[in-house]
Amino acid sequence: MNKQIRVRYAPSPTGYPHVGNIRAALFNWLFARHHGGSFLVRIEDTDRTRYVEGAVDAILDGLRWLGLNWDEGPIKGGDYGPYFQSERLGKYQAAAEKLIADGFAYRCICSSERLEELRAAQTAAKLPPGYDRHCRDRETITGEGLKSVVRFKVPLSGNTTFNDLIRGEVTFDNSLLDDFVLLKSDGFPTYHLANIVDDHEMKISHVIRGEEWLSSAPRHVMLYRALGYEPPLFAHLPMILGTDRSKLSKRHGAVSIIDYKEQGYLPETMLNFLTLLGWSLDDKTELMTIGQIIENFSIDRVSKTAAIFNVEKLDWMNGVYIRDLSLDEFTDRATPFLTSGIPEAGDFDRVYVKNALALVQERVKKLGELRDQPELTRFFFTDELAYLPADLIGKKMTAAPTLAALETSLARIEAMPEFTIDAMEISLRSLAEELELKPGQLFGSLRVAVTGQNVSPPLFETMAVLGRERTTKRLHAAVAKVRQLLEQAGL
Structure with a gap:
């Protein structure tokens, strides 16, 4: 293009920045970056009757979170501020x-x-x-x-x-x-x-x-x-519609971009996902880095037809991006969400937190799950496990064989020369055979004993993170609970 490329994002602070609004900002930014042009931000705040307090900060925070930096404006605090029409x-x-x-x-x-x-x-x-x-x-x-x-x-x-x-x-x-x-x-x-x-x-x-x-x-x-x-x-x-092809609303996921940040979506996910709402590289490519998008972005590949906002696709994409993070980077990004839901996690050192998070990285689709579903990891950070003695009883088992299984497992774990994942698996699988139990029966009881719940990350990896001392302490407590159960039954 012969003309110098200069584009702008001009939101009105009458509400928090929603998906369609930010998609427009992104396409302007991509167009400017592709052509080596300039991207400006201008706050159109002349409708004073509809002005929403905090909206400007939310708009700018959303842009900064996504990395949509602007190129000029009045200098404020050593950096470019946006233009304001009211001035x-x-x-x-x-x-x-x-x-x-x-x-x-x-x-x-x-x-x-x-x-x-x-x-x-x-x-x-x-x-x-x-x-x-x-x-x-x-x-x-x-x-x-x-x-x-x-x-x-x-x-x-x-x-x-x-x-x-x-x-x-x-x-x-x-x-x-x-x-x-x-x-x-x-x-x-x-x-x-x-x-x-x-x-x-x-x-x-x-x-x-x-x-x-x-x-x-x-x-x-x-x-x-x-x-x-x-x-x-x-x-x-093009317009953005819900999966039912009706106007996008909150029930489809049309919330503020700040809400996506707080839910634990990654900014690189949002950039990739929003780019595909009306633009495509080809008919098959879905996952792209921002560098690849900038390199290939052009207006002639923008569709005339409405784009469909699919939350399930967004969640899938975010899960892919989370799994692609290095463990250190995942720990950096996940820890604020983790400690928000489980404050006591902040008392543990980074190495321990990182080892615990490594076991859930494959399962998490949004970082906010670590805050909103504390049961995913709480057992790593507290020894106060909330479960009933009856929860320890394995499938098609009674209290007596469950007690024997827990006591024998405890003895095996305490006697292991090395407390490793491989050593635990070899020893406890052979124990299941000796006790004529299915592995799932024995491991189910052990899982409740060490995590307090029926579902958790892989058992031996979990025990390895907890360490021998905390694992055996929990097994001792489980043994005591089953003994109490037998005593109450007069057995």
Whole structure:
């Protein structure tokens, strides 16, 4: 491309950044990185009535978590901050005045009550809602304290056509558009005016945004022309739907990107997954590094059809990425989740924690499972195991043979020259044969004795991590429980 690539992500802080919003940021960032261009972040905070406290921080935290770094902006704290539209009001007001002076806009003094009555009448008459241009041809409006907005004079006939890099030529009938507001009565611009002025001043070459903005594109093209600006190139990304092909909602997984971080998805998973929501390398490749994605990313491979958000696929992909982590890296990323769910895990040294986590790395699909399902690992970090004596009784066994099996296992473990996984497996498998038990019967009792539950990581590996002292201590406690059970039964 001959034009210098400059793109922007321009969220409104009216809520936390959701999947579709962040997907747009990602595609802009990938496009800029592929072409060696610039990626800007601009907070469109001119709608003060819908401003959500904390939303800006959530937006920036989400970008930083994903590694979507931006290239310029006002320096704050030694780093680039985003641009804020609320700090640029004079530019929009000047543009509105220019449009009025050039005959492309006018002041409107219609009250909110009149506009509500107009909408009600249009609805009753089954007409499309829209401003009736009541103030369009009035003389200059004056008056002490008179509130007014500035509206754009949409041509009453003809078409507005532009080229979309994804959809090709797109045409809108001007007669179906009303005279939209550019500047509100409080002096703040609407999205339509502010983003046109900013995109021009910031020399944005490509506007890559969601399909929901396609209907606004003719208004923006008109504004570019009226202001004498060269329009950027447009690319409207496909919608994201749930697996039932309905509009994406929370029940499909459409939550804030920060929620995915807190659930324990890896940022590299999210980058890979979100990239595939509307773009593909080919018809078979699903797992790609960010370097591979940047190298191959292009707008012409973005689909026109809606993308499907599949949480099951996301979970599968995250599991693959987790398993591909080195044990040290998995430990680094997993430990904050682990200690959040099991605070006492923070009292153990890194080597022990790493050995414990090594046994669950293959099973975990989200790091948050270590916090939300503490039973996965709690037995590594506490000797207070919550189980009933009856839980120790093996399948198709009674208390007496279970006691014998536990006592003999304890003796074998205490007498082992080396407390290793191989030594335990050889010794205890042969013990099962000697006691005429199935391995599953013996190992089931031992698993409850050393972990307090019926399901755990591999038994011998678990015992090796616990160590001989803690393992035998737990077996002594299990033996005492079964003896108590027999005594209570009078046996």
